[in-house]
Amino acid sequence: MAFDERAVFTETLETRPGRYPCPKCRRIGEYSIRWVRHSKKDRPPAGADAVDRAKFAKLRDYLLRLDDEVTCKACSKRFEIPSQQSLMFVDQFAGLPNEEDLEREINAASGEPEPAPAPDSKPALPARFTRKSTGWK
Ligand SMILES: [Zn+2]
Numbered sequence: 001m002a003f004d005e006r007a008v009f010t011e012t013l014e015t016r017p018g019r020y021p022c023p024k025c026r027r028i029g030e031y032s033i034r035w036v037r038h039s040k041k042d043r044p045p046a047g048a049d050a051v052d053r054a055k056f057a058k059l060r061d062y063l064l065r066l067d068d069e070v071t072c073k074a075c076s077k078r079f080e081i082p083s084q085q086s087l088m089f090v091d092q093f094a095g096l097p098n099e100e101d102l103e104r105e106i107n108a109a110s111g112e113p114e115p116a117p118a119p120d121s122k123p124a125l126p127a128r129f130t131r132k133s134t135g136w137k
Helices: 050-058 100-107
Strands: 007-021 028-040 062-065 068-073 077-079 088-089
Touching: 028 068
Parallel strands: none
Antiparallel strands: 007 028, 028 062, 062 088, 068 077
């Protein structure tokens, strides 16, 4: 069966800053861009078989951009945001420093054991669901 996006993702609206150059006046402005965050649910939909579960395990959280264009703050021209930047996987942000990483570094520096894994790094499913993934790589 094909997954219904809404059965496996929770959608939440969020606003992120984006910096884009205006094609007319070349000035780079910072804009508030609306995105829909798709957060994978804790468990696969009811009635999912082994294949569905394996498929589900591979899904990643992602952000889909809602805004296609912005209005230049300098010259008021409307221009399109490059479309190749309309989808981002959440783990693309992993390289950016965040509070959890800082906390881990502080703990490492002070010789304390690592805290429990961060919520976004936990495996999505218990091993018994992913082991039977026949044909799914
Ligand atoms: Zn402009």
